[in-house]
Amino acid sequence: MTATYTVGDYLLDRLAELGVDRVFGVPGDYTLSLLDHVVAHDRLSWTGCTNELNAGYAADGYGRLRGIAALCTTFGVGELSAINAVAGSWAEFVPVVHVVGAPSSTAQAAQRVVHHSLGDGVFTHFLDMHADITCARAALTAATATAEIDRVLATVHARRLPGYLLLPVDVAELPVDPPAAPLPAPVPVTDPIALKAFTEAARRLLAGAEDLAVLAGVLVQRLGAADRLAELLGAGSVPYASTLWGKSVVDESGPGYAGIYAGAASDPRTRAAIEEARVLVVAGVEFTDLNSGFFTQRLTRERTVELGPDTASVGAARFDRVALPDALERLTGLVRQRTRPGAVPVVPAAAPTPAPVPVGTGPLSQESLWAAVAADIRPGDLVLADQGTSFYGLATHRLPPGVTFLGQPLWASIGWTLPALLGAGLAEPGRRAVLVIGDGAAQMTATELSSVLRHGIPATVVVVDNSGYTVERAIHGPDQPYNDIDAWDWTLLPALCAPGAGTLVRRAATERELVEALADARTDPGRPAFLQALVPRLDVPPLLTTLAAAAAAANAARPAG
Numbered sequence: 061m062t063a064t065y066t067v068g069d070y071l072l073d074r075l076a077e078l079g080v081d082r083v084f085g086v087p088g089d090y091t092l093s094l095l096d097h098v099v100a101h102d103r104l105s106w107t108g109c110t111n112e113l114n115a116g117y118a119a120d121g122y123g124r125l126r127g128i129a130a131l132c133t134t135f136g137v138g139e140l141s142a143i144n145a146v147a148g149s150w151a152e153f154v155p156v157v158h159v160v161g162a163p164s165s166t167a168q169a170a171q172r173v174v175h176h177s178l179g180d181g182v183f184t185h186f187l188d189m190h191a192d193i194t195c196a197r198a199a200l201t202a203a204t205a206t207a208e209i210d211r212v213l214a215t216v217h218a219r220r221l222p223g224y225l226l227l228p229v230d231v232a233e234l235p236v237d238p239p240a241a242p243l244p245a246p247v248p249v250t251d252p253i254a255l256k257a258f259t260e261a262a263r264r265l266l267a268g269a270e271d272l273a274v275l276a277g278v279l280v281q282r283l284g285a286a287d288r289l290a291e292l293l294g295a296g297s298v299p300y301a302s303t304l305w306g307k308s309v310v311d312e313s314g315p316g317y318a319g320i321y322a323g324a325a326s327d328p329r330t331r332a333a334i335e336e337a338r339v340l341v342v343a344g345v346e347f348t349d350l351n352s353g354f355f356t357q358r359l360t361r362e363r364t365v366e367l368g369p370d371t372a373s374v375g376a377a378r379f380d381r382v383a384l385p386d387a388l389e390r391l392t393g394l395v396r397q398r399t400r401p402g403a404v405p406v407v408p409a410a411a412p413t414p415a416p417v418p419v420g421t422g423p424l425s426q427e428s429l430w431a432a433v434a435a436d437i438r439p440g441d442l443v444l445a446d447q448g449t450s451f452y453g454l455a456t457h458r459l460p461p462g463v464t465f466l467g468q469p470l471w472a473s474i475g476w477t478l479p480a481l482l483g484a485g486l487a488e489p490g491r492r493a494v495l496v497i498g499d500g501a502a503q504m505t506a507t508e509l510s511s512v513l514r515h516g517i518p519a520t521v522v523v524v525d526n527s528g529y530t531v532e533r534a535i536h537g538p539d540q541p542y543n544d545i546d547a548w549d550w551t552l553l554p555a556l557c558a559p560g561a562g563t564l565v566r567r568a569a570t571e572r573e574l575v576e577a578l579a580d581a582r583t584d585p586g587r588p589a590f591l592q593a594l595v596p597r598l599d600v601p602p603l604l605t606t607l608a609a610a611a612a613a614a615n616a617a618r619p620a621g
Contacts, residue, residue, distance in 0.1 A: 088134020116145020121480030475504025
């Protein structure tokens with residue numbers, strides 16, 4: 061720690077107070093002095109990435125597991141390189157604090173034409189660009205720095221969305237007093253009167269129903285309510301499913317698990333379990349085009365209890381200021397009151413993933429690829445699946461208990477998972493990870509493999525090599541040149557990125573080769589493994605085939621009017 065306590069120290073201490081133990085980013089001359097404070101901090105460390113976009117993705121992966129993350133870039137060129145990642149964090153409810161090192165306050169006041177600016181003497185352009193993708197922003201000054209740091213961080217913590225701090229180089233070095241008190245705790249959302257009214261309405265609906273089912277979504281995890289949901293599911297005979305976006309928020313190994321619900325793209329038994337339930341609890345679900353079968357969900361309002369972040373409804377009745385965790389707790393009590401002791405869910409559910417068949421020697425297909433990868437996953441693993449065939453191929457497979465499944469199906473920025481693996485692996489050190497990513501996506505962010513290997517993340521990375529953008533081929537233009545990419549020899553990449561890491565490298569063109577490669581990777585879980593899996597260029601998982609057809613129809617629709 062420096063001899064003089066500064067604004068930069070204050071910011072770092074507040075981040076550490078919220079649970080951040082590292083800052084992701086790329087150094088720039090407007091951030092270098094602040095990074096000296098990061099390196100000297102006793103509770104934080106610096107994690108440099110190969111570019112700012114990847115740093116933003118890494119912070120996003122970290123924030124999904126830790127509940128908050130920090131990203132530091134330089135003004136203009138750095139922050140705009142990262143803005144795509146910050147927008148994705150906003151869309152997918154991930155609280156990332158973006159700290160931008162800016163030119164000095166004197167340079168700004170004089171409207172000097174400095175590097176990384178637009179040359180017009182205006183230094184708020186990029187702050188304004190973040191207005192729609194952050195829940196709180198501040199340009200820090202000598203007079204307001206500590207108060208604004210507290211305001212922005214408290215808002216990020218409470219709303220679980222990204223925030224933005226513009227920190228001039230001279231302001232970061234100003235002396236200030238350390239925090240005198242902890243950051244204010246988030247104000248409770250729930251109004252007791254509204255909660256009581258919701259509980260009574262739910263009680264009346266449940267009283268006339270023979271059965272109950274639950275559909276869970278991503279907001280359960282983002283709002284820290286997964287334990288409350290598990291208590292509800294354990295309270296009685298409750299079949300349950302999740303959306304694609306909420307995969308792994310429920311225990312997929314349990315007897316009540318009914319599968320992944322995606323509207324008309326669902327397995328028929330999963331669809332029946334959800335759509336035909338006498339009462340359906342929809343908890344933390346955000347229906348998007350890709351996780352609803354392009355809005356083909358058929359849920360009857362009159363028999364649905366819907367729980368949002370701070371609003372609940374029973375049928376047509378809406379109750380504001382009811383937080384999702386509190387609503388789940390009340391529903392759990394109601395279910396316990398109506399459940400017969402020892403009852404076991406009767407679930408018209410999708411069949412579990414079948415046991416592996418004898419390993420064949422024929423070429424790999426999408427079907428055999430995902431069966432082999434799913435069979436390799438163990439309880440407690442961290443699984444990341446990039447958008448495209450990787451996400452839709454693996455998402456329908458039933459996973460063991462304790463697995464955390466990370467994808468980005470709303471923002472859907474391909475290549476996100478490789479840097480996100482870095483962040484997620486550092487958020488929970490020692491946890492084994494499995495990453496599956498298409499070759500087109502991997503080419504977007506491949507340089508971050510060097511950081512993954514440098515930090516010793518115990519991971520098996522599977523690059524699905526199908527010669528281009530297969531998800532796009534499935535939607536439109538299967539033979540068009542814009543869906544082609546250059547062929548890489550992926551087995552050479554680990555040695556290029558980290559020659560001393562001792563990475564296990566395999567190329568698999570048959571099911572047997574892939575199964576043996578995965579088994580080899582399991583023999584030494586602490587050793588990184590990098591596998592190139594060769595599959596046909598037009599082979600597509602069944603779920604993606606359905607969604608791609610719907611996407612093609614939606615994209616080809618004529619304008620109204």
